[in-house]
Amino acid sequence: MTKDRLLKYRDQRLEMMGLKEELEELEVQAYFAKAVNYNGDGGGSGDGDRMGRVVDLLDAKRRRVLKAMERLLKESEAVEAAMKPLSSTEREVVRRRYSQGATWIDIAAQLNYSTRQVQRIHGRALLKMQTPAERAAAKKKTPKDVTPSHK
Numbered sequence: 001m002t003k004d005r006l007l008k009y010r011d012q013r014l015e016m017m018g019l020k021e022e023l024e025e026l027e028v029q030a031y032f033a034k035a036v037n038y039n040g041d042g043g044g045s046g047d048g049d050r051m052g053r054v055v056d057l058l059d060a061k062r063r064r065v066l067k068a069m070e071r072l073l074k075e076s077e078a079v080e081a082a083m084k085p086l087s088s089t090e091r092e093v094v095r096r097r098y099s100q101g102a103t104w105i106d107i108a109a110q111l112n113y114s115t116r117q118v119q120r121i122h123g124r125a126l127l128k129m130q131t132p133a134e135r136a137a138a139k140k141k142t143p144k145d146v147t148p149s150h151k
Contacts, residue, residue, distance in 0.1 A: 001082035001129040009075045010098045016068040023061045030054045082129040090125035093118055 030051075079098070083091050092111065096102040108115040130138065 001079065002134055003126055006098045009079055010101055012072050012075060013099060016072050019065045019068055023065050026058050026061055030058055085128045086125050090121055093121045094125050097122065
């Protein structure tokens with residue numbers, strides 16, 4: 001599990017929370033649109049069209065939320081599996097950072113550590129979460145110690 005993948009996971013969680021808020025807002029609008037239609041207030045000819053648009057928006061938003069939730073569930077399962085070798089403190093740091101989007105300062109205050117110690121814990125956790133293939137790829141990217149040539 002790479003840091004980039006964890007950041008993508010965090011972004012997916014934030015996207016889903018935003019979609020859920022939009023869905024809730026649309027549901028409230030649909031509720032009030034139905035209330036207007038049922039008590040006969042404002043019973044103009046455009047109300048049916050307006051109601052149809054609200055229902056269509058709700059359905060589209062529900063589909064987007066469900067797709068986002070499916071993606072997030074799959075990624076969440078992968079993240080949880082990658083966190084198995086972590087200590088409880090490492091797991092907590094990773095969860096707060098990537099599931100809750102907490103800052104280093106917030107995590108340090110909540111766990112009663114310095115920010116530097118939290119970052120070290122995070123670094124160890126990331127190393128433990130890497131697959132052998134990810135470790136090998138990271139080593140290939142790391143520049144070798146090269147002494148500068150003076151010609």
